[in-house]
Amino acid sequence: MPISPNQGSTGGGTLVTITGTNLSGTTAVTFGTKPATSITNVTPTQVTAVSPSGTGTVGVAVTTPGGTSNPIPFFYVGAPFKSSLEQTSGPLAGGNTITINGTGLATATSVSFGANSATPTVVSDNQLTVTVPVGTEAGAVAVHVTTAGGTNNGLSYTYVDVPTVSTVTPTSGPTSGGTGVTITGTNLESTESVTFGGATAPFSVVNSTTLSTVTPPGAAGAVDVVVTNPAGSDTAAGAFTYVAAPGI
Structure with missing residues (x-):
């Protein structure tokens, strides 16, 4: 009598x-000592039930007028706990792979980023x-991980x-550098680098439309001026x- x-x-x-045989007339489904919170879809070969709260491993048994079946193991799993995202931002287009660390992740079936979700690859628990x-x-959007134990939140991805x-x-x-330069544009708040002719320049973010940098x-x-963030450049x-200094 398998359960799924x-x-x-x-x-x-x-x-x-x-699923099993002779399940017509099912009067009870128990998870250990607790009855299922509801029983539906009873046929001669199938019964659907909703598990009660519980912990550890319990036996699931079906009772009909003909008696009670042998118990089949059911495993209670705690809700996942997420401790960190190894990458906290990325392009609006998506497609980048990130790592989530935590506990209770072995049964993860989906990870949602705001309104959109993806199927994860489980590396370990x-x-x-x-x-x-x-x-x-x-x-920024909230990140939710869903496992057999439930859904947990607490992390953010930008x-x-x-x-x-x-x-x-x-x-x-001047070619000696040291010129203070203001760069204006859009989506500058997550700038990772600024270069002048391929040479990296120190910079500070003023706001989403303004950068302050020194050549x-x-x-x-x-030379080309290139601004790069996690989404691109x-x-x-x-x-x-x-401009070269004058020579005499």
Whole structure:
């Protein structure tokens, strides 16, 4: 007499299907010493019941006017606990794989990022990986992990859109570097790097539309200014010109 699923939340509420023979007229389904909270879909070969709350491993038995069946094991599983996301942000387009650490993750069946969900790959009871689904809009969303023991929350993931660069001010400075430059655009709050002609520049985020940076040394001539965040990069071609010092 198999049952499916054979595990569920300690809080109860798992819909369990029991298959066998001579099940017509079922009067009771018990999970250990507790009766099921409801019994439906009774046929000669199948009974559907909802598990009560419980812990550990219990025997599920079906009672009919003809007697009580042998018990089949049912495993109660606690709700998952998530301790960390190894990657907390990524592109709005999704498609990147992240790792979730915690406990009770062995039976994970889905991970939701806001309104969208994905099927994870279970590495162990303490870890799973999942490919992030496409986001609805840029910003933070709650991350939920669903297992046989239930659903838990408590972590946040931030969808990031590709940056754009609108202006670079001033547009020129000495080859020795050290020029303070303001970059304006969009989606700049999660900037990871700024480069002038491929050379990395120190920067600070003022807000989602403004960056403050200082030019590194560079060769004379126009160079590209590139702003990068977890979603991608935008290039302002030839936006800054290095000017050589005069010689006598």
